[in-house]
Amino acid sequence: xxxxxxxxxxxxxxxxxxxxxxxxxxxxxxxxxxxxxxxxxxxxxxxxxxxxxxxxxxxxxxxxxxxxxxxxxxxxxxxxxxxxxxxxxxxxxxxxxxxxxxxxxxxxxxxxxxxxxxxxx
Amino acid sequence: xxxxxxxxxxxxxxxxxxxxxxxxxxxxxxxxxxxxxxxxxxxxxxxxxxxxxxxxxxxxxxxxxxxxxxxxxxxxxxxxxxxxxxxxxxxxxxxxxxxxxxxxxxxxxxxxxxxxxxxxxxxxxxxxxxxxxxxxxxxxxxxxxxxxxxxxxxxxxxxxxxxxxxxxxxxxxxxxxxxxxxxxxxxxxxxxx
Numbered sequence: 001x002x003x004x005x006x007x008x009x010x011x012x013x014x015x016x017x018x019x020x021x022x023x024x025x026x027x028x029x030x031x032x033x034x035x036x037x038x039x040x041x042x043x044x045x046x047x048x049x050x051x052x053x054x055x056x057x058x059x060x061x062x063x064x065x066x067x068x069x070x071x072x073x074x075x076x077x078x079x080x081x082x083x084x085x086x087x088x089x090x091x092x093x094x095x096x097x098x099x100x101x102x103x104x105x106x107x108x109x110x111x112x113x114x115x116x117x118x119x120x121x
Numbered sequence: 122x123x124x125x126x127x128x129x130x131x132x133x134x135x136x137x138x139x140x141x142x143x144x145x146x147x148x149x150x151x152x153x154x155x156x157x158x159x160x161x162x163x164x165x166x167x168x169x170x171x172x173x174x175x176x177x178x179x180x181x182x183x184x185x186x187x188x189x190x191x192x193x194x195x196x197x198x199x200x201x202x203x204x205x206x207x208x209x210x211x212x213x214x215x216x217x218x219x220x221x222x223x224x225x226x227x228x229x230x231x232x233x234x235x236x237x238x239x240x241x242x243x244x245x246x247x248x249x250x251x252x253x254x255x256x257x258x259x260x261x262x263x264x265x266x267x268x269x270x271x272x273x274x275x276x277x278x279x280x281x282x283x284x285x286x287x288x289x290x291x292x293x294x295x296x297x298x299x300x301x302x303x304x305x306x307x308x309x310x311x312x313x314x
Binding site for chain 2: 011012014015017036037040041043045047049050051052054055056057058059062063065066067069070073
C-alpha cells in the first residue's frame with residue numbers, strides 16, 4: 001500500500017473511533033514515515049483536548065444582560081398569552097351565542113311543527 | 122461549596138429563576154470560550170452566548186437530564202454560533218465554506234507547540250481554518266461531542282461532519298507538525314514576503 005493512501009486514512013483512525021483496515025495497519029507497522037505522521041496526529045489531538053481546560057471570561061454584565069433579555073421575553077410571552085386569552089374568550093362568546101341561537105331556532109321550528117300536526121289532526 | 126448542577130437544573134425546570142441564574146454563572150465562561158472558538162471574535166461570541174442561554178431557558182422543560190447540562194449547552198451554543206455565522210456571511214455577502222479559508226502566509230509554528238505559548242499557537246491555527254472546518258474539529262476534538270450531535274447542530278449529515286473533521290485535522294497537523302518536505306512551500310512563501 002502507498003504512503004499517500006495511508007496518509008489519507010490517518011486523520012480518520014487517530015482517535016480510535018474508526019478502526020484501521022488491516023492493510024493500513026500492516027503498512028503503518030513497517031513504514032517509519034507513516035508512523036511519524038500518526039504520532040504527530042496524536043500530539044495534535046492531545047493538544048486540542050488540553051484546550052478544553054482553557055476558559056475565556058465573557059464581558060462583565062453578561063449574566064445581567066441575559067437575565068434582562070429573559071425578563072423582556074417573559075413579558076412579551078405574558079402579553080401574548082393575555083391577547084390570545086382575550087381572543088379565545090371573544091371567539092368562545094361568538095360560538096356560544098351561535099349555539100344558543102341555533103338551539104332557539106330549532107325549538108321554534110319544532111313547536112311550529114307540533115302545532116301544524118295538531119291543526120291537521 | 123460548588124452548586125450541584127443536576128439539582129440546579131431540576132430547580133430551574135420547576136421555574137426557579139435563581140437556580141437558572143446560578144447555572145448561567147457556573148457555565149458562562151465555558152460557553153463563551155466555545156462561542157469564541159467557533160465565531161473567532163468577542164462580539165459575535167457575546168451575542169451567541171446570550172442567545173444560547175435564552176434558547177436554553179425556553180427549552181429547559183424539554184431537557185431530559187440524561188446528558189450533562191454542559192453538553193446540552195454546548196449543542197445549543199454550537200447551533201447559535203452556526204446561525205450567527207450564517208447571519209454574518211449574509212451581511213458580508215460571502216459564503217462560509219472551505220473555499221473562504223483564511224490563508225496564513227507566515228512561517229509555521231512547528232516545534233513551538235512544546236513551549237509555554239502552545240495553546241495560543243494552537244488557538245491561532247484553529248482560527249486559520251474555515252468556520253465550517255473549525256466548528257467540527259472544535260466540537261469533536263476539544264469538546265468531545267459525538268458525530269451525530271455535531272451533524273445535527275450544524276445541519277449537515279454525519280458523513281459530511283466526518284469529512285470536514287478529517288480535513289481539518291490534516292490541515293492542523295500540516296500547519297503545526299509538518300513532516301519533512303511539507304514545509305518547503307511555506308518557506309518559499311515566507312521568503313517571498
